[in-house]
Amino acid sequence: MTRVPILNFHSVGDDVLPFDLRHLSTHPKVLEKSLQWLNRHDFTTISLEHLFSHLQEGSPVPDRSLVLAFDDGYLDNWCFVHPLLKKYGHQGFILVTPEFVPNETEVRPTIEDVWQGNLSPENLPKRGYCNWEELRAMHEAGTLKTYSHSMTHTWWPTSSKVVDFHRPNAPWIPGIWNENPIHEKPYWMTESSAEIARKLPWGAPVFENARSQCAPRVFPPALSNHPMVEYVRKHGGEDFFKKPGWKERLLSTQTAPAESVPRESQEDYETRLRFEFGESRRIIEQEIPGHTCSFFAWPGGEWNETAQKIALEFYDATLTTQHHVTISGEDPQLIHRLFFGQRSHELTGLIWPSVWKFTARLLQHGGHSKARIRNWIANRAIGLGKCFLKGNRNYR
Numbered sequence: 001m002t003r004v005p006i007l008n009f010h011s012v013g014d015d016v017l018p019f020d021l022r023h024l025s026t027h028p029k030v031l032e033k034s035l036q037w038l039n040r041h042d043f044t045t046i047s048l049e050h051l052f053s054h055l056q057e058g059s060p061v062p063d064r065s066l067v068l069a070f071d072d073g074y075l076d077n078w079c080f081v082h083p084l085l086k087k088y089g090h091q092g093f094i095l096v097t098p099e100f101v102p103n104e105t106e107v108r109p110t111i112e113d114v115w116q117g118n119l120s121p122e123n124l125p126k127r128g129y130c131n132w133e134e135l136r137a138m139h140e141a142g143t144l145k146t147y148s149h150s151m152t153h154t155w156w157p158t159s160s161k162v163v164d165f166h167r168p169n170a171p172w173i174p175g176i177w178n179e180n181p182i183h184e185k186p187y188w189m190t191e192s193s194a195e196i197a198r199k200l201p202w203g204a205p206v207f208e209n210a211r212s213q214c215a216p217r218v219f220p221p222a223l224s225n226h227p228m229v230e231y232v233r234k235h236g237g238e239d240f241f242k243k244p245g246w247k248e249r250l251l252s253t254q255t256a257p258a259e260s261v262p263r264e265s266q267e268d269y270e271t272r273l274r275f276e277f278g279e280s281r282r283i284i285e286q287e288i289p290g291h292t293c294s295f296f297a298w299p300g301g302e303w304n305e306t307a308q309k310i311a312l313e314f315y316d317a318t319l320t321t322q323h324h325v326t327i328s329g330e331d332p333q334l335i336h337r338l339f340f341g342q343r344s345h346e347l348t349g350l351i352w353p354s355v356w357k358f359t360a361r362l363l364q365h366g367g368h369s370k371a372r373i374r375n376w377i378a379n380r381a382i383g384l385g386k387c388f389l390k391g392n393r394n395y396r
């Protein structure tokens with residue numbers, strides 16, 4: 001039985017993603033060493049279309065095949081992943097959310113400019129999202145093809161139950177996206193964390209919520225003039241959260257009963273799903289002429305039966321992050337991927353454990369038994385490495 005694992009990266013850079021997103025980062029050196037290892041061991045990266053036709057129709061694939069996926073459309077995929085794939089003769093795909101794609105048309109420098117001596121590594125842009133020019137360039141180069149990762153990639157409230165509050169040490173990022181103009185979405189990572197967090201007033205309630213694609217949403221009153229926000233404003237703003245018992249005090253201000261919040265009908269939920277699927281595909285195909293955007297990756301890897309049924313009106317297949325390799329005979333329209341992110345930027349002087357982790361995961365899911373020992377050693381070394389962190393190191 002041929003097994004073709006999809007290894008799923010997110011950010012590949014030498015700068016840490018802000019807030020609690022460190023687990024999504026991989027150091028470029030880890031990717032480079034992994035690509036070198038693939039070449040030494042005769043692995044072939046195949047396209048997602050190729051894998052799909054293998055799963056659906058049994059089209060042959062090379063013996064040692066894998067697929068590389070990069071979620072969210074981070075700018076560092078352009079700066080590091082694209083040049084590295086080109087250098088080592090590999091390919092993959094990038095999952096893009098159109099609302100996060102900036103409008104600028106400037107093509108930013110990449111690590112190639114550093115290799116050629118035209119730029120110092122400190123001057124590489126690091127945070128943000130790829131723009132359409134860069135996505136087109138990667139498509140034309142054959143390094144990364146663009147598929148859809150929804151229109152909004154957000155969470156919406158599913159009830160008026162308050163589960164948390166937007167506060168200095170726990171900013172509610174989806175609230176920042178949802179409550180500010182859409183055109184600001186691509187830039188949420190490029191400002192300072194403190195500035196971004198202030199785009200939503202302190203004390204804004206975080207309601208019980210779900211991924212946009214997973215449930216009908218409710219429409220609570222606007223967060224910016226919510227009574228809880230008013231209460232925090234009157235009682236010290238940012239300092240309010242330093243006082244013990246702040247949570248109970250804030251919760252006691254809640255007056256509106258849960259039933260009073262308007263709820264989306266099933267029909268409106270399905271219309272919204274069609275927007276997430278259809279509009280993102282339409283924009284990607286409009287921006288990358290000649291490209292057929294036939295795959296969709298679930299944000300956060302979450303979906304339900306209704307969403308999958310509607311997604312298949314627009315796409316050949318959807319992609320999960322369920323830790324599994326889809327094989328012939330299984331549903332070819334629901335393709336699973338293996339998450340790979342090792343906080344490896346923290347292992348700046350110790351890249352090899354993360355590379356071993358990558359190779360172990362690949363071998364293990366490709367059906368090689370010895371990979372377990374390799375995985376064990378990698379995990380131990382990663383654990384040990386965390387005790388001797390040296391801070392970030394620029395990649396050259």
Ligand SMILES: [Zn+2]
Pocket residue numbers: 071072149153299300
């Ligand atoms: Zn995502």
